[in-house]
Amino acid sequence: MSTDKIAIQVRGLGKRYRLGETHEVYRTFRDTLATLPAWLRNTSRQRRAAKSGGHDPETPPGTFWALRDIDLDVHEGDVLGIVGRNGAGKSTLLKILARITEPTRGRAEIHGRIGSLLEVGTGFHLELSGRENIFLSGAILGMRKDEIRRKFEAIVEFAGVDDFLDTPVKRYSNGMRVRLAFAVAAHLEPEILIVDEVLSVGDAEFQKKCVGKMKDVAGGGRTVLFVSHNMQAVKALCDSGILLERGRIVRRGPIADVVETYLARATAVLPGTLIPPEFHRRYPCDLEVFRVDVLNRHGEPAGFVLMEEPFGLCLICRARRSRPDYTVTVQFRRDDGLVLGTIGTSYVLDRLEMRGGGVYALTARLKNVFSPGQYRMDVRVAAGPEEVDFVEGIPLTVAPVTAGDELPQREGVVQLRSEWSLEEADADGAPQGVP
Amino acid sequence: MNQTVDDMPREVHVIEPSRGWMHVHWREVWQYRELFGFLVWRDVKIKYKQTLLGAAWAVLVPLCQMLVFTILFQRVADFSSDGLPGPLFYIAGLLPWNYFASSITQASNSMVQNAPMLTKIYFPRLMVPATPCAAALVDFAIAFVMLLALGFFYGIVPGASWLLLPVFMVLACGAAFGAGSFLAALNVKYRDVRHIVPFLVQLWMFLTVITPYSAVKDALGAWRYVYALNPMAAVVEGTRWALFRHLNGVELLPGQPVTVAPAPPWDLFVLGTAVTVVMLAAGIYYFKRMERTFADIV
Numbered sequence: 006m007s008t009d010k011i012a013i014q015v016r017g018l019g020k021r022y023r024l025g026e027t028h029e030v031y032r033t034f035r036d037t038l039a040t041l042p043a044w045l046r047n048t049s050r051q052r053r054a055a056k057s058g059g060h061d062p063e064t065p066p067g068t069f070w071a072l073r074d075i076d077l078d079v080h081e082g083d084v085l086g087i088v089g090r091n092g093a094g095k096s097t098l099l100k101i102l103a104r105i106t107e108p109t110r111g112r113a114e115i116h117g118r119i120g121s122l123l124e125v126g127t128g129f130h131l132e133l134s135g136r137e138n139i140f141l142s143g144a145i146l147g148m149r150k151d152e153i154r155r156k157f158e159a160i161v162e163f164a165g166v167d168d169f170l171d172t173p174v175k176r177y178s179n180g181m182r183v184r185l186a187f188a189v190a191a192h193l194e195p196e197i198l199i200v201d202e203v204l205s206v207g208d209a210e211f212q213k214k215c216v217g218k219m220k221d222v223a224g225g226g227r228t229v230l231f232v233s234h235n236m237q238a239v240k241a242l243c244d245s246g247i248l249l250e251r252g253r254i255v256r257r258g259p260i261a262d263v264v265e266t267y268l269a270r271a272t273a274v275l276p277g278t279l280i281p282p283e284f285h286r287r288y289p290c291d292l293e294v295f296r297v298d299v300l301n302r303h304g305e306p307a308g309f310v311l312m313e314e315p316f317g318l319c320l321i322c323r324a325r326r327s328r329p330d331y332t333v334t335v336q337f338r339r340d341d342g343l344v345l346g347t348i349g350t351s352y353v354l355d356r357l358e359m360r361g362g363g364v365y366a367l368t369a370r371l372k373n374v375f376s377p378g379q380y381r382m383d384v385r386v387a388a389g390p391e392e393v394d395f396v397e398g399i400p401l402t403v404a405p406v407t408a409g410d411e412l413p414q415r416e417g418v419v420q421l422r423s424e425w426s427l428e429e430a431d432a433d434g435a436p437q438g439v440p
Numbered sequence: 441m442n443q444t445v446d447d448m449p450r451e452v453h454v455i456e457p458s459r460g461w462m463h464v465h466w467r468e469v470w471q472y473r474e475l476f477g478f479l480v481w482r483d484v485k486i487k488y489k490q491t492l493l494g495a496a497w498a499v500l501v502p503l504c505q506m507l508v509f510t511i512l513f514q515r516v517a518d519f520s521s522d523g524l525p526g527p528l529f530y531i532a533g534l535l536p537w538n539y540f541a542s543s544i545t546q547a548s549n550s551m552v553q554n555a556p557m558l559t560k561i562y563f564p565r566l567m568v569p570a571t572p573c574a575a576a577l578v579d580f581a582i583a584f585v586m587l588l589a590l591g592f593f594y595g596i597v598p599g600a601s602w603l604l605l606p607v608f609m610v611l612a613c614g615a616a617f618g619a620g621s622f623l624a625a626l627n628v629k630y631r632d633v634r635h636i637v638p639f640l641v642q643l644w645m646f647l648t649v650i651t652p653y654s655a656v657k658d659a660l661g662a663w664r665y666v667y668a669l670n671p672m673a674a675v676v677e678g679t680r681w682a683l684f685r686h687l688n689g690v691e692l693l694p695g696q697p698v699t700v701a702p703a704p705p706w707d708l709f710v711l712g713t714a715v716t717v718v719m720l721a722a723g724i725y726y727f728k729r730m731e732r733t734f735a736d737i738v
Contacts (some may be wrong), residue, residue: 100735101455102455103561103562105560106732106736107458107732107733108456109457112455113454113455114453115453115454119453121561121562124556124560130486132489137485144475146561147475173489
């Protein structure tokens with residue numbers, strides 16, 4: 006469907022953030038006053054460091070490039086997939102193109118009306134009814150009033166909420182809300198559509214419907230930029246793609262090649278080996294997890310764990326700064342993004358106190374409920390409310406128990422253990438013998 | 441369904457880091473007028489959802505304030521009210537004041553409240569603090585009907601100067617939007633603002649609504665020019681002047697003629713308008729300067 010007319014032209018685009026800026030919740034005057042002495046000390050140190058030439062002048066201490074030197078041409082009718090690990094710069098790129106945030110440098114030219122869908126349900130208000138929200142959300146996404154009126158019936162039908170149109174959305178079930186929100190968004194008809202990860206919501210059937218709708222949109226000659234962790238959806242929708250890593254484009258071309266490269270690189274972190282810097286979202290970071298060991302039931306490092314056998318994780322980390330409030334979270338997920346479970350220190354322990362310069366081994370022991378297969382673990386480290394490190398995609402292999410076992414593998418993502426009993430009951434269903 | 445897409449001339453957006461003074465893209469604001477209408481409609485709609493009395497609140501609140509002020513400042517303290525009955529004098533000041541107060545209170549919180557939207561979708565950001573300033577006009581209009589009823593009760597005939605009332609409301613809108621956009625931008629960075637604003641609004645009210653300018657003149661002499669820097673003083677005094685100037689000398693209360701001067705207090709109006717213009721420009725300038733980082737820190 007691609008034509009030779011340019012839809013989006015990006016040259017030398019970059020975005021620099023101050024460390025902490027993206028996660029700092031807010032400040033008060035008192036905070037600013039309290040950091041003043043440190044700021045003064047820092048700047049004088051920075052000045053000295055700059056004099057000695059120790060730093061890249063482009064990247065003053067305390068800043069990092071979320072996106073750097075991006076060149077990109079998207080033709081009309083292209084459906085471009087953008088893949089990469091968390092923090093690789095995908096969302097930043099979309100946000101700049103959607104004009105939500107400004108680039109630090111470079112230039113992008115966008116030819117055509119642009120619509121962005123960075124979240125399902127933007128602008129929804131829970132107090133308003135379904136009908137009112139269709140109009141409000143439609144207007145916020147950039148539709149005109151008569152356009153919404155024209156598409157109203159189709160939106161309602163797609164969402165399947167006709168009976169609840171005049172009910173406040175706060176009384177909707179979660180699923181209904183998502184369906185309605187997506188239905189509005191799906192009827193957006195801009196010339197260029199920017200979509201981020203919206204398909205990761207809703208049940209499987211609705212997701213299928215969404216992918217179908219997205220295909221219609223993509224097939225209709227529109228230009229689409231699509232970011233998702235769901236590789237199947239990316240492959241199904243896009244014809245070409247780019248792979249971002251630490252803010253730069255490291256691969257571009259047909260979508261199959263890009264996805265393959267992404268998956269190949271994603272498996273490069275192996276349990277028991279050092280985690281290279283490029284796998285950290287931030288580097289250097291306050292608390293760096295530099296090795297993750299998978300432990301078998303005896304507590305020995307292992308390449309895989311057995312189904313239904315308890316296992317452990319040992320995270321070796323180095324603290325660069327003393328803090329009393331570190332927390333570590335590990336999320337288990339399937340390749341397609343489905344999250345199977347989360348474990349974290351904050352659920353069971355108080356916050357972890359660590360000394361700057363110290364090396365620590367943090368061990369977790371857990372029951373293994375996963376069905377045999379390949380999973381991935383994302384390790385997230387926070388200091389207070391601020392995320393300081395994120396290592397994504399460490400593989401975990403759960404091997405089936407073989408040879409004459411009494412625990413046959415059951416169907417499903419998790420292995421459920423259950424106990425059953427059988428008693429005779431009377432006609433009402435009450436167990437016999439109970440008066 | 442999109443056969444026209446290829447034939448239409450494409451709009452082109454250039455995305456670049458912004459530098460220096462940024463002007464407001466008025467054409468773009470105009471393009472987004474429908475969305476602005478929706479945002480205002482949403483604010484109005486939500487305000488009285490799930491309330492028992494609904495829009496009656498817009499009347500009840502100034503009514504109670506009026507009663508308290510009349511009892512306290514006229515009956516107990518015997519403050520001047522330019523010969524007007526207390527209820528009329530105070531309500532005429534309270535309506536524009538309440539419009540202003542609710543506008544800046546809501547506006548200062550608006551950016552933070554709409555953070556989810558700001559980080560997900562593009563539209564001219566200035567609409568966010570502008571929305572509460574427009575929505576509060578609805579409350580004002582409802583309460584104004586009560587003022588008319590009260591005037592009717594006192595047997596007031598409308599005067600030609602009533603046609604000037606919108607001028608003072610425009611001034612109030614300007615002051616509210618200027619201060620509101622400044623506070624909204626400041627609140628993104630410093631959440632102190634939400635503690636300061638209610639307190640500020642309260643002090644400001646006592647400076648504005650309680651006494652007529654004639655009393656201020658008597659008490660302050662040349663210092664009244666400092667007092668006149670408060671643009672809301674011009675709005676409140678202007679509203680009273682426009683409403684009641686034609687009643688000069690009429691005895692609404694037995695033995696007490698109305699002393700609202702037929703000549704406008706020019707010093708107050710000129711200074712108030714000048715300050716409003718400065719506030720508006722400064723508010724928009726600061727807002728635009730902060731705008732580029734909103735999505736990153738909100």
